[in-house]
Amino acid sequence: MTNKKFYLPHWFFPLLSILFWVGLWWLIAWRFAKPLILPTPVAVLHRLGELLATAPFWIAVATSLVRILLGILLALAFGALLAWLTVKSRACHHLFSPLLALFKATPVASVIFLMLLWVGRDRVPLLIAFMMALPIVWSNLREGLLQTDRGLLEMAQIFAFSTAKRIRFIHIPSLTPYFLSACRSAISLAWKAGVAAEVLCVPQRSLGRAIWEGKQYLLTDDLFAYTLTVILLSVAIEAGTLALLRRGQRHERKEEKSDAATA
Amino acid sequence: MLQLLNVTRRFGKKTVLKDLTYTFPARGIVALMGPSGCGKTTLLRLLAGLDRPDGGEVQSSYAKTAVSFQEPRLIPWLNCEDNIKIVLPKGNTSSETIAPILGALELSEAKKSLPSALSGGMKQRLSLARALAFGGDLLLLDEPFSALDEALKARIAPSLRAANPDGLTVLITHDPDDAELLGATVLHLTGDPVHALTPN
Numbered sequence: 001m002t003n004k005k006f007y008l009p010h011w012f013f014p015l016l017s018i019l020f021w022v023g024l025w026w027l028i029a030w031r032f033a034k035p036l037i038l039p040t041p042v043a044v045l046h047r048l049g050e051l052l053a054t055a056p057f058w059i060a061v062a063t064s065l066v067r068i069l070l071g072i073l074l075a076l077a078f079g080a081l082l083a084w085l086t087v088k089s090r091a092c093h094h095l096f097s098p099l100l101a102l103f104k105a106t107p108v109a110s111v112i113f114l115m116l117l118w119v120g121r122d123r124v125p126l127l128i129a130f131m132m133a134l135p136i137v138w139s140n141l142r143e144g145l146l147q148t149d150r151g152l153l154e155m156a157q158i159f160a161f162s163t164a165k166r167i168r169f170i171h172i173p174s175l176t177p178y179f180l181s182a183c184r185s186a187i188s189l190a191w192k193a194g195v196a197a198e199v200l201c202v203p204q205r206s207l208g209r210a211i212w213e214g215k216q217y218l219l220t221d222d223l224f225a226y227t228l229t230v231i232l233l234s235v236a237i238e239a240g241t242l243a244l245l246r247r248g249q250r251h252e253r254k255e256e257k258s259d260a261a262t263a
Numbered sequence: 264m265l266q267l268l269n270v271t272r273r274f275g276k277k278t279v280l281k282d283l284t285y286t287f288p289a290r291g292i293v294a295l296m297g298p299s300g301c302g303k304t305t306l307l308r309l310l311a312g313l314d315r316p317d318g319g320e321v322q323s324s325y326a327k328t329a330v331s332f333q334e335p336r337l338i339p340w341l342n343c344e345d346n347i348k349i350v351l352p353k354g355n356t357s358s359e360t361i362a363p364i365l366g367a368l369e370l371s372e373a374k375k376s377l378p379s380a381l382s383g384g385m386k387q388r389l390s391l392a393r394a395l396a397f398g399g400d401l402l403l404l405d406e407p408f409s410a411l412d413e414a415l416k417a418r419i420a421p422s423l424r425a426a427n428p429d430g431l432t433v434l435i436t437h438d439p440d441d442a443e444l445l446g447a448t449v450l451h452l453t454g455d456p457v458h459a460l461t462p463n
Contacts, residue, residue, distance in 0.1 A: 154313055155336040158328065159350040159397055169349060173340050 039221050047221035048228060056205070061229065064125070064207040068194035069237075071129025072187055078130075079137025079182070086138075087145040103135045112197045121201040125208065129194035133186035140185075144178030145171075176245075183241050191234045264289055264324045265310065265401065265431060267460075271318035272305055279305050281456040282319065292424070292432040294442035295460070297452035303435045304333060304405055306452070310433060311403050325430065329399035333406050333435075335390035337378040343389050344374040350397045361396065367422040368392045369415070384410040388419070395422070400430030407434055408441045420444045 022041050029040040039047075051057040086093040111131060115124040148171060156166045198208020207226055214223030265287040272280040279302040287293060295303050308314040309321050311330050337346050347364065348356040358374075365371045368388040378386055387410045394402060407423070408416050424445055426432065436442055442449050450460040 149336075151332065151334060151336045152338065155330075155332065157313065158311060158330045159393075161349075165349070169338060169341070 036218055036220050039224055043221050044224040044228060048225040051222075051225055051229075057210075057229075059205050060207050060210050061233070063205045064195065064198060065233070065237075067122075067125045067198075067203075067206070068129040068191055071126040071194060072133050072190045074126075075130045075133030075137050075186065075190065076183075079134050080141055082134075082138045083141035083145055086142055100135050100138060103131055108132065108193050108196065109200070112200050115197075116201050121203045124201045125194040125197040125203065125206070128197040129190035132193040133190040136186040136189065137182045140178045140182035141175060144175040147178075148174045180242065180245055183245060184238060187238050187241055188234055191230075191237060195230050264322070265433075266322040267309075267319070268322065269319035270309065270316045270321060272302070272309065272314070273317050278456040280309075280316070281454070281458045283458055283460070284319075285450075285460045287431055287433065288448070290429060290431055292434065292445050292447040294445070294447035294449045295433065295435050295452060296437065296439070296442070296449055297457070299437075301452050301455070302457045303452060306457075307403050307405055307433065307435055310401075323401065325399070325401035327397070327399035328401040328403065329394040329397040331387075331390045331394040331402075331404045331407055333409075335378070335386040337386060337389060337393075339378055342375050342377055343370055343381070346378070346389060347393050347396045350393055364392045364396050368395075368419055384412075384415065387411065391419075391423070395426045400427065402427045402430065402432040404432065404434040406436060408436065408438070416441065416444060 025038075026041050029035070029038045032038060035043060082096055086096055108128065108131075112124060112128055115127050119127060152170050152174075153166070156170055161169070195208050195211070198206040199212050200208075202209045202212050207230055210226045211223055211230075214220065214226060267283050267285045270280055270283040271278065283306075295306065297303055305314070307330075309316055310323070311328055312321075312323075313330075338349065341349065343365065344358065344361055347361050351360070361374075362371065365374055368391060370385065370388055370392060373381060373385060378389070381389065387407065391404070391407055394404070404423075411419070423432075432445075432447075434442075434445070434447065439449065449463040451463070453459045453461050
């Protein structure tokens with residue numbers, strides 16, 4: 001008798017889980033039969049299919065994506081700069097640390113309304129995404145810099161590494177796990193907060209405005225379809241970013257091996 | 264010339280080296296010996312310029328210092344060959360340049376392996392190989408033989424003896440046989456805190 005093991009594909013259980021929850025949603029929607037309160041998954045998918053064929057939907061997706069991703073990119077740049085400054089200079093650490101605590105503790109809704117007063121509705125989502133992502137990027141990269149192996153840095157000092165060589169062969173590889181972790185947390189949080197800011201500020205041509213209109217005019221199918229779009233985009237952005245970073249990391253490792261010879 | 268002039272080094276309230284004055288020979292091999300924790304590594308770090316004395320001065324006229332640390336301090340994401348190439352000047356990094364050093368330290372087979380795949384002894388030999396390849400005229404070795412068996416020590420000793428003929432090699436060891444194997448002049452760190460280096 002042969003003892004063959006049967007392996008399920010890795011996506012089997014996640015898919016089963018999604019089907020379970022969608023099934024439960026469908027059951028509840030069907031049982032209550034109030035599509036204005038809770039539409040069925042089929043109705044939502046049907047509405048999403050209709051929206052996908054319209055230009056305003058894609059304009060809203062593109063505008064929201066650009067606004068919020070720009071905020072996240074700015075947070076990555078400023079977070080890296082602040083991490084470096086606060087590790088290098090004790091004075092900078094004392095100066096900027098309260099700002100980090102403030103960003104972490106301030107309720108996002110209060111900031112959204114304040115920004116609305118100060119900078120106008122179109123810029124709020126960008127700034128909110130920036131404010132949500134900044135503390136995560138900053139604290140993760142700072143921790144990464146602090147955890148860089150001192151022994152390796154002393155070795156680099158003894159063997160007279162140039163600054164570029166030290167950054168390339170010691171700092172960047174040491175920081176990569178911290179950067180990946182920061183991206184994973186910051187992107188999904190900033191994306192959700194950015195869309196929340198859009199819902200509260202209702203800027204023109206945005207997913208948030210479409211969600212707000214869905215609620216305002218009781219277009220529940222639209223509300224669910226746009227929310228589903230936000231969720232799918234969040235998953236896609238996070239997966240895409242991590243895939244890009246990992247690919248970059250692999251490419252970097254290959255280059256390091258060949259460039260160690262010429263560095 | 265390598266000179267210690269009234270060197271004092273403290274860590275908090277504990278004084279490890281106190282008014283230590285000594286002039287090392289310009290060339291040759293010197294072995295520093297003393298009980299654990301007496302300040303050998305502290306002294307080596309001062310000689311390497313990785314640490315500064317709290318009092319006194321370390322004067323060195325050597326142009327290039329190479330160190331093999333007690334912990335190998337290898338770059339974990341580079342293979343053996345690349346860990347050596349990275350300390351070499353541009354234009355001198357061909358595999359042919361590195362092959363004799365790897366061969367002398369019996370690492371040729373592992374040249375494409377990452378440090379994580381090496382044993383403790385191999386890591387230490389790679390750290391030695393890197394210091395030898397760098398080619399300083401002041402070579403500082405912190406317990407270079409501690410993870411090696413006797414047979415291996417005997418095989419790689421000639422390479423170490425010949426590594427720095429025109430400069431000074433200072434090594435730390437607990438084993439007088441290691442010093443003898445390398446033909447080193449032994450200096451004992453004496454006193455508590457250490458205030459003198461006394462020959463055997």
